[in-house]
Amino acid sequence: MDYSATIATPVAPELVGRQIVDDLALWWSTRVDRGADGFTVRFNNSHATFAFDPGATQDRFAWTCTDAHMIMDGVDDVAEWKGTRLIWQITPSDGGSMVTLTHQGLGPHIACFDICQRGWQRFFEISLRDHLNGASAQPETSRPAA
Numbered sequence: 262m263d264y265s266a267t268i269a270t271p272v273a274p275e276l277v278g279r280q281i282v283d284d285l286a287l288w289w290s291t292r293v294d295r296g297a298d299g300f301t302v303r304f305n306n307s308h309a310t311f312a313f314d315p316g317a318t319q320d321r322f323a324w325t326c327t328d329a330h331m332i333m334d335g336v337d338d339v340a341e342w343k344g345t346r347l348i349w350q351i352t353p354s355d356g357g358s359m360v361t362l363t364h365q366g367l368g369p370h371i372a373c374f375d376i377c378q379r380g381w382q383r384f385f386e387i388s389l390r391d392h393l394n395g396a397s398a399q400p401e402t403s404r405p406a407a
Contacts (some may be wrong), residue, residue: 264362
């Protein structure tokens with residue numbers, strides 16, 4: 262079973278997707294390198310690169326991890342995220358939107374599951390939710406170790 266969670270926001274569905282994509286540095290990590298076809302997000306000495314999947318709509322889009330170097334205690338394979346996908350689904354709700362994130366490929370069968378699930382709880386379930394709801398988000402701000 263892949264990681265999946267849903268958050269609620271008062272933001273209209275037609276605006277949510279843009280805020281997720283355009284504001285990565287405000288809710289996920291302050292170290293985001295953007296390109297026309299994707300982005301790289303950095304944490305300490307770790308990084309993950311995502312390509313924007315074709316066929317995106319304002320209510321459903323996905324990103325495929327094309328490169329990963331995620332350094333975590335107890336996890337030997339630093340490239341575990343490579344080939345996984347972040348699938349975003351935005352649905353209208355009373356007074357706003359429901360946002361579901363599924364990290365396809367992030368399940369109990371990979372070593373980083375517990376650590377990465379806690380990461381998504383922090384960055385998606387709390388930081389992005391707070392950002393969308395007008396509260397102070399908590400993106401990753403760490404810098405590489407010297």
